[in-house]
Amino acid sequence: MSSSVSLPEEDLSCPVCCDIFRDPVLLPCSHSFCKTCLQRYWDTSALRQCPVCRRRASKRTPPSNLALKNLCEALQQGRIQSSAEGNRVLCSLHGERLRLFCLVDKQPVCVECQASKIHKNHDCVPTEKAAQDCKDELKVALKTLQDTLDSLIRLKGTSEEMLEPIKNQALETERQIKDQFVELHQFLYDEEAARLAALKEEEEEKIGVMKSMVTKAAAGMLYLTETVTVITQEMTGAEDMTLLQNFKATIERAQCTGPGPEDFRGTD
Template sequence: MSSSVSLPEEDLSCPVCCDIFRDPVLLPCSHSFCKTCLQRYWDTSALRQCPVCRRRASKRTPPSNLALKNLCEALQQGRIQSSAEGNRVLCSLHGERLRLFCLVDKQPVCVECQASKIHKNHDCVPTEKAAQDCKNQALETERQIKDQFVELHQFLYDEEAARLAALKEEEEEKIGVMKSMVTKAAAGMLYLTETVTVITQEMTGAEDMTLLQNFKATIERAQCTGPGPEDFRGTD
């Protein structure tokens, strides 16, 4: 939190949404609310009252609480700065910022690591570029998995229709085989779906440094894409 913010965080929270004030306005009773929160409250009430003390408000558009707005903006800025500082992971060996990404070992390293024997002859790139490349590769992997999912789904549909039409005489036996195939294919589709979800979460939800640190495991997970149409072809 910024040093300019001395009030407890609860004193900077709107009584309606319980979140940090956004564009706060001040009522004559001295209570403040987010401008949108107050307007929504008034939209559901026949009277323009304070949501806390029920005192009538004389103005349809109450004035902005600029002092409170400045405090809340300082708080939000402090959160952003704290988050940025928290994301600066240091090298466990040298205590330096992890500014580079080793393309050989697929891991973030510091400048000291790059100069050491372990990474001296390895190609390294800035972590910002590596993070962007990782995201692009993850997007391509996600697209490939989705394409495989669609292909598997279409194969299952076509195969089911063809087999049901051709195997009427041995209905019980063949339906048993078909159910086994459907179960196996469904398990494969579920695996692909879960893989896409995990990769998407790791790609969009993680910070750049976390993405880089888990990149090798993410790629290995993506390569295990489960059964495909070729696993079913030739099944009698």
């Protein structure tokens, strides 16, 4: 990294692709992203929001972050210079230029190293070709990682979009359950009132029957009491001739007992 760039490399990396910023843009929330990364993220999301803090972006085309772009370009230039210097690094064992790359041990070697016992039977290629092959391999790996990242971004966006419908469905179901129980409570209340009313009606009906029976019983008791009194007087106080003269009427009255207990059976 160049000495002119004092920030840590992670501060110069895009949160989406995790690589050094390319044409960085700045959102109102102060987060920066590669222009293409941000656009790709917005293409997979229903809302234009920050991928980090989810704050809505007010502008469709955010402004370029020129200061950050300059720092990233300085970092890239430093890497290029380091790479150029690395091509002139000498072998620590033989003092020769590292012109070859050992495909077995995955490290640069000099001609003397290739002839040594350590790398004698190993396949080696020129460093220029090895560098290109390594870049191609890393490019494939990076493409796989980027595709996976894009899939996760889309999955996250889809999941976030489904949160609101799930909440709305739960609220609607809750409302329906409450409405059903309100109807059930009303039904039970009406059923209770109807049964209590029927019970009250049955009670009044039975009380009316009992009162009628009491009235009839009282009338029967009065009639029998008078009859007993008359017969007793005839038997004890009347002359024999008077008894005989009144016997027919007296016996007929005695035989007419009025309503008895058997007349009230079946009324309870």
